Amino acid sequence: MMMNHSLKSRCKVAPGTVITGKWHSNKYTVIKELGYGANGIVYLAKFKNSQVALKMSDNGMSITSEVNVLRSFAKVQGSTLGPSLLDVDDWKSSRGQISFYTMEYIQGPDLMTFIQNKGRSWTTVLFLQLLNDLNKLHENGWVFGDLKPENLIVTGPTPKIRCIDVGGTTIQGRAIKEFTEFYDRGYWGLGTRKADPAYDLFAVAMIMINTAYPKRFNKTTGGISQLREAIRRQKDLQTLEKVILKALQGHYTNALQMRTELMSLAMSSQKPSSVNQSMASNSTSTIQPQKVNQTGSQPKTRQNYRKKKKKSRWAETVIITMSLTLLYFLYIFQKLL
Amino acid sequence: MYTGKIRQILLITDGCSNQGEDPIAMAALAKEQGISVNVIGVMEQDVIDEKGMTEIEGIAMSGGGVSQIVYAQALSQTVQMVTRKAMTQTIQGVVNRELQQILGRSQTIEDLPPEKRGEVMEVVDELGETVELEVLILVDTSASMKHKLPTVKEALLDLSLSLNARTGDNQFAVFVFPGKKNDVEKILDWTPKLQSLTSIFSQLTTGGITPTGPAIRTALSSFNSKRSLRSLMTGDDESFLEESM
Numbered sequence: 001m002m003m004n005h006s007l008k009s010r011c012k013v014a015p016g017t018v019i020t021g022k023w024h025s026n027k028y029t030v031i032k033e034l035g036y037g038a039n040g041i042v043y044l045a046k047f048k049n050s051q052v053a054l055k056m057s058d059n060g061m062s063i064t065s066e067v068n069v070l071r072s073f074a075k076v077q078g079s080t081l082g083p084s085l086l087d088v089d090d091w092k093s094s095r096g097q098i099s100f101y102t103m104e105y106i107q108g109p110d111l112m113t114f115i116q117n118k119g120r121s122w123t124t125v126l127f128l129q130l131l132n133d134l135n136k137l138h139e140n141g142w143v144f145g146d147l148k149p150e151n152l153i154v155t156g157p158t159p160k161i162r163c164i165d166v167g168g169t170t171i172q173g174r175a176i177k178e179f180t181e182f183y184d185r186g187y188w189g190l191g192t193r194k195a196d197p198a199y200d201l202f203a204v205a206m207i208m209i210n211t212a213y214p215k216r217f218n219k220t221t222g223g224i225s226q227l228r229e230a231i232r233r234q235k236d237l238q239t240l241e242k243v244i245l246k247a248l249q250g251h252y253t254n255a256l257q258m259r260t261e262l263m264s265l266a267m268s269s270q271k272p273s274s275v276n277q278s279m280a281s282n283s284t285s286t287i288q289p290q291k292v293n294q295t296g297s298q299p300k301t302r303q304n305y306r307k308k309k310k311k312s313r314w315a316e317t318v319i320i321t322m323s324l325t326l327l328y329f330l331y332i333f334q335k336l337l
Numbered sequence: 338m339y340t341g342k343i344r345q346i347l348l349i350t351d352g353c354s355n356q357g358e359d360p361i362a363m364a365a366l367a368k369e370q371g372i373s374v375n376v377i378g379v380m381e382q383d384v385i386d387e388k389g390m391t392e393i394e395g396i397a398m399s400g401g402g403v404s405q406i407v408y409a410q411a412l413s414q415t416v417q418m419v420t421r422k423a424m425t426q427t428i429q430g431v432v433n434r435e436l437q438q439i440l441g442r443s444q445t446i447e448d449l450p451p452e453k454r455g456e457v458m459e460v461v462d463e464l465g466e467t468v469e470l471e472v473l474i475l476v477d478t479s480a481s482m483k484h485k486l487p488t489v490k491e492a493l494l495d496l497s498l499s500l501n502a503r504t505g506d507n508q509f510a511v512f513v514f515p516g517k518k519n520d521v522e523k524i525l526d527w528t529p530k531l532q533s534l535t536s537i538f539s540q541l542t543t544g545g546i547t548p549t550g551p552a553i554r555t556a557l558s559s560f561n562s563k564r565s566l567r568s569l570m571t572g573d574d575e576s577f578l579e580e581s582m
Binding site for chain 1: 413414418425429446447450451452454455457458459461462466495498499500501502503504
C-alpha cells in the first residue's frame with residue numbers, strides 16, 4: 001500500500017538510535033523492535049535506566065487518536081487493562097518529523113502462548129480478569145473494539161491479563177474504529193459494527209473459541225450455526241458452550257453478567273476434581289454423563305442435529321435429576337446411619 | 338464548522354486500463370471537484386504487473402485518495418479500511434485548512450503541541466462519525482475479474498455494514514466497466530443500502546476491455562447530476578457548502 005510503504009521506511013530505526021522529543025526534550029534510546037501494526041511500529045526503548053515502549057507512526061493523527069484513548073483509560077478508576085501513557089512528543093529525524101508516544105512496557109507472553117505453556121486451567125481465570133476490566137471500561141462509556149489474542153499479554157509474576165493495542169477503542173454508540181474479521185460480529189453476520197458492550201463480549205467469546213482452534217477457521221456458512229458446530233467439536237469448549245453461545249448472540253448486555261455465568265460454570269466444573277478424593281465418587285457422575293452425552297451425540301449433518309439436540313437435552317435433564325436424587329438419598333442414608 | 342459531505346470514488350480493479358482517457362488525469366479531474374479517488378488492486382494467484390501497480394498508485398495519488406493492493410481473501414477488511422482512511426484524510430484536510438485560517442498560513446495540526454492536537458483529533462473523530470458520505474463504487478468487470486466478483490460482492494456488503502454503523506448518512510452507487518452496451522454501466526443508483534447488490538452481482542457478465550479512464554469520468558458526472566438534482570429540490574445552499582470542501 002502506498003501509505004504503508006512510506007510509513008515503514010520512515011519509522012524504521014536501528015537499535016541504538018536516540019530519539020529526542022521536540023517539545024519535552026526527553027531522550028529515548030531504542031533497544032529493539034517489539035512489533036508493528038497498521039498504524040506504526042512499537043519499539044522497546046531505554047529512558048533514564050527504565051524500559052518503556054515507544055510507538056512511532058508516520059500518521060501523526062493516529063498517534064494523537066491513540067493518545068486520546070490512553071488518556072481516557074487513565075481516568076478509568078482501577079482499570080489496568082491498557083498500558084499507562086508516559087509521554088507524547090515529536091521527533092525531528094533526518095527523514096522529517098515523526099510523532100511518537102511512550103507508554104509502560106508490558107512484558108510477557110501473549111494469551112495463546114501463555115495458555116499453551118501453562119495449561120488450559122488458566123484460561124477461565126484470565127477470561128474472568130478480562131471481563132472485569134472490560135466492565136470498567138464499558139462503564140466509562142468505551143468499547144475496546146479490536147480485542148484479539150495478539151493484543152492480549154499475560155504479565156507476571158501473578159498472571160494478569162493486559163491489553164497492548166488500544167487503537168480500536170471507540171466511544172459507545174459510534175462505529176467500531178478497528179477490528180479483526182475473526183473476532184468481529186459483523187463478519188459472522190451476528191450483529192452490527194456499532195460500539196456497544198456486547199461487541200466486546202462477542203470478541204471475548206471468539207477468543208475462547210480461538211483457544212481450542214489456534215489456527216482459527218474461515219467463514220463457510222457463517223452465522224451462529226457454524227460457530228455452534230465449532231464449539232461442539234471441541235471438548236474443551238463444550239463446558240463453556242452456554243456462556244460462549246450467549247455472548248455470540250448478544251444476550252449479555254454487560255460484561256459482569258457474562259463474568260458471573262462464566263464463574264459459576266468454572267465452579268461447577270472444578271468441583272469434581274476437588275471433591276473427588278474426599279467424597280463419594282458419585283458426585284463426579286453428576287457431571288460426567290453430560291460430557292459423554294454431548295460428545296456421543298456429536299452432529300454429523302445439520303438436518304438431524306436439531307432433533308438430536310432436543311433429545312440430548314431431555315436425556316441430560318433426566319440424568320441430572322436422577323443423579324441428584326441418588327445423591328440426596330445417599331445423604332439421607334448417611335444421616336440416618 | 339463543516340457541514341458538507343464527503344464524496345469518494347472507490348475503484349476496484351486488477352490491472353491496467355487499455356481504453357479511453359488516461360485514468361490518472363481523470364482522477365486529477367475528480368480531485369479538482371472535491372471528490373477523492375481510492376483504488377484497490379485485487380490479486381488472486383496472478384500478480385499485478387508493474388505497469389498496473391504504477392497506474393493504481395498514480396490514480397490514488399492524483400485523486401487525493403488511498404491505494405492498496407490486496408489478495409482477494411483480504412478484500413473485505415481492506416475495502417472498509419481504505420474508505421475510512423480516505424474519509425479521515427479528507428476531514429483532516431478540511432480541519433487543516435480551517436486551522437490555517439485561524440492560526441496563520443503555515444500552521445497545520447502537526448505544528449500544534451501534542452496536548453492541543455488531542456482536542457483537534459476529537460473534532461476529526463466526531464466529524465468522521467457524523468458526516469454525510471457518498472461513495473461511488475467502480476468495479477472492473479474485465480474477463481480476469483470474473484472469479485473475483487463474488488469476493489467483491491462480499492466486500493461491498495461488508496463495507497455497508499461498517500459504514501452504516503456510523504451516525505451519519507451514507508449513499509452508495511455502483512458502476513461496472515465495461516458495461517453490456519457502453520464502456521460503463523450503472524448497476525445500482527444512489528441508495529443508502531447496498532444489500533440489493535446481491536441479486537444484481539450474480540447476473541453480471543464480464544468483458545474484455547478495461548476502460549478505467551472513461552469509467553472515472555462517467556462516475557464524476559453521476560456525482561454532478563445527483564448534486565444538481567438535489568440543489569433543485571433543496572435550494573442552492575447545499576452545493577455551496579460542498580464546494581468549500
